[in-house]
Amino acid sequence: MKKSKKQNIIIAAVAITIVSAIISYNFSVEQTKQKGLQFGIELEQIQEDVKELQTKFYSEKTKWEEGDISKEDLIKYYDEHLKKFKEIISRYDTLDPPELFKSSVELLKLSSEKQLESDSEFIDWIKTGNNAAKVRSDAQLQESLEYEMLGLVEFYSAKTGIKNYDEPEEFQAPQSGLTKKVLEITETKKMQCDNEFKNQDGEFESDKMEVEWFNCVNEAEKWKIEHLP
Template sequence: MKGKGAVLAAVAAAVILAAVGYNYHADQLRISGGIFGNELQAIQDDLTAQQDLFSAELASYEGGSSTRAEFLAASEGHFVEMDGILDRYDSLRPPPAFESSVELFRLSTESQIGRDQEVVLWVETGDPSHNLRADELHQESFAYELAALADYKAAQSGAR
């Protein structure tokens, strides 16, 4: 009987250790996923704020409140900020299920930068083809953003 009791105690201890280990691992995944989600949200918030500033500068130029030179000078700072935002995607450590959504968010940001570059070329040259290309890149950026959001939600719900 002593042998059976020892075996049962060992099995019970193993089950308890496995449950504790599983719960610890699940908690660590939740914590890292939460940190990742917060970091990604901060990037998206900063991106939105920077795009709002660029749009305001463009509207000011188009409305005659600022000069071409002022807009172009502001654009230089905009691109420095956008490059910094783009670099932040590289420092993210997404859980595997979210890697594709991060790549889509990055592609959206790259398309947005391309759009902004075309807007600047349009302002510099007056060539309307740059404005048309800017519109195309804006649509591309929006499509990537929607795909990224859908992919993120699917990963969040466990559908992938």
């Protein structure tokens, strides 16, 4: 075979290989984009379902307060509410988020779990009139809102920072806002520790209270270290 003919065959083979690689690459990129799009749709639906469930949760309480439904009907509805909420929360585990969004999903799931705990304590308050349950419910609701805010900050930081789905190593998410929010939440957690374990004079009424306060503050610091960017 002549040398020029061999060269043409080699060039043609290389060209075919390059074209195949480009097609394969573009297909991979498109698949990644579709995966990200599907993930976004599914996550948005979960958050919408949580919001809708919570709106209904409080609207039923209003109906009871206005005498439109009985306490028994309210409690029956709330029992179903908890079941539905658990089902919605389980859907976070079925998501397949791109790597950059995994932390935001974890935080949003944690927010919903705290909301569920808050609802459970709220229902206990409705059933028993135990004010301690109402206090716990309010505290857990605050935690839920803080986790949700942090999750949304991480989500939109990742979303606005991504230029190419196929080049995650080039991604640099904005960090200043996220750092500030983590520090704010940490301080809120520490204040909750003070409120729970110190008296009005800022002192401990027992050694046990001091130990529990110390552990509480350590947990807040641990959370900060785990979530700081």
